[in-house]
Amino acid sequence: MNKQEYTITVYTENQVGLLNRIAIIFSRRKINIESLNVSPSESESIHRFTIVINETEDVVRKLCRQIEKQVEVLKAYYNTNEEIIWQEMALYKVPTDIIAEKVKVERLLHQHGARAVVIRKDYTIFETTGHREETEGLIKALEPYGLIEFVRSARVAIIKASNGFHEKLKEFEQKEPGEELIENEFLDKQEEVFTM
């Protein structure tokens, strides 16, 4: 099995120490986390981790089960890039005088959909949002014009097929949840499983 980029989405309780509990599942297996974002979700009190790693599906599946096993984790999903809509935001600091002089630079920024966040005498900060190639493309383009600083955020992603978490959460709160909650991933691939 080949390694590829997977985005893991984890719904959790908001609990001190949980970030560490999840992070060590990766570090214990010497797996590097490419990107990690923690944010609220549409359900109040439920937090959402978005983790990007480069691994084989087999490894990612096992990691997700280990994550889901943690007491304060409600659900963990993994998806390929085709199955999600995702964005990353980047900030670029460039010298204002060069920007002002070189019209080419201005055009460049327009082409990359960059927006000026701050304009000062000494420097200007631009922002772009997009996929990795897009934010990285602008670095390359700005480098000849004295790029002073660059920073990129973690990935945020939404699973295309997801209906959100609020309905599921209601089920989780039941003492005797319906069958959909105890999703049995083996059953979903029944044919595959039983013909092995």
Next chain:
Amino acid sequence: MGTEISTMEILKTTEVANSPLGVGSNISGSEAVLKAMIAENVQTIFGYPGGAIMPIYDALYDYQNELNHILVRHEQGAIHAAQGFARSSGKVGVVFATSGPGATNLVTGLADAMIDSTPLVCITGQVFAHLLGTDAFQETDVINITTPVTKWNYQITDANEIPHVLAKAFYIAKTGRPGPVLIDITKNAQIQKFDYAGYTKCEHIRSYRPKPIVRKEYIVEAAKLINEAKKPFVIFGQGVILGKAEKEFKKFIEKGGLPAAWTILGMSAIATDHPLAVGMLGMHGNYGPNVLTNECDVLIAIGMRFDDRVTGRLDKYAKQAKIVHLDIDPSEIDKNVKTTVPVWGDCKETLPLLTELIEQKEHKEWLNKFNEFTQKEIDAVIHEELNPSTDILTMGEVIKTVNELTNGDAIIVTDVGQHQMVTCRYAKYNQSRSNITSGGLGTMGFALPAAIGAKFGAQERTVVAVIGDGGFQMTLQELGTVMQSKIDIKILILNNEFLGMVRQWQELFNDRRYSFVDITSPDFVQVAKGYYIDGQRISKREELKDAVNKMLQHKGSYLLEVMVGKENNVFPMVPQGCSVSEIRLS
């Protein structure tokens, strides 16, 4: 900074402690901890006091009639004792320890309990909340240190949290796949008075599903495979014992006529002399179960996790077989061995459903094959081990003598190494929860404290701790606990004057380069005498039976040291990196 408790506060604590229920009253966090213990039906606590847990110990002073606190000699002893208690009783083991070194001394036991799925609740004291992160005296970040080795952990800084967090702790420790939980309580929260509204047991945590709803489709598929099988083989682990499903398991294998082999932790779930019991799996397991794993057509794994010591080389493990895996923990399914039919659930529920659907069968010819392999193993290894032709005592004949004199009714606690493998190979058991050992972590020094705990967990049973000369020296300070708590355990040291298992590997794989395995020991009998524990040392066969008998008949604890062959090896053996069918008889 440790003197913030005013005398007034201490007085108040004592007053409230004497009120019958304390409900609705203003009680201290410490008392709330003890009330939680009582509500959870905890009778025995293993612990060691210290600065940061003093308020809890102060409250305990008034609860000595309700709670039996066993003072150990080292916190590692406390947690292994709690493990032994949990394993012999099926209840949650409880530990109290202080902050800093008290807490870090628990780490080995936590790791052991985590990998062997033992339910524990450990309470550690912590420095005052306002001192967290200041490198205060005896402060360690116990939550982060213990995160990888606990099922759940939590730090309490406000007494109001104590009742519901402890309720969660007990619920998490004992449900689903059990495991250790650690609750760290800052000193201010232990002292703090709060409005106590009583203790309610936890029955539901929305983010935690201890067990799934069993899906019948899988049971049907599994039953189909079993019914079609010509050479079905059951391998089972501690899940059967943890799920309290011994009866269900017995019915299942008896109806299907299914030969069954155990992992080291599954041992004693069925009687070792059951006609379908074919022996132990793994590196030093029995010949038949290992070889025939690679001949069976359907392998039914129940409550076990395909540890590398069981599977040997994974890419040559049971490749010909269809695999049915019953487990309560979904992360175990497909983790090491790809499953044909996964039966996710509590085996207490899934086994009866499966039994209903399988056909009554005998598989005589197939079972015979196991017997043939057993005969080969007897001829090559077992006969000589149990009836040696030389004057040198073997570990096997000592265990055989224990079997004869206890009728297989004793709890046998083992440490780690050659004596552990020999004991698990040759010990006879009639009832469940009789074999207590450190399986997954292989913690030397486990046996003595675990035996203490096991005795408290099953006071009516004989407890024999079988320990090597190396492992005994790792935790022999717990003889002090044996002495002070006046319990009755039988300590059987099998002394080969070597760190025997490592020596065996050095002999077989490192060209006999014996690197630091030659360990000298004190006079163990004299050491025991120092603790007012009687004992004797023997080295001759003619003394053996009388000595074991004397040990078992002795009123109170007793230490018997048996000098055994220095360079005896444990066989059969699946060498590391080899397939189970490449098991060596010599």
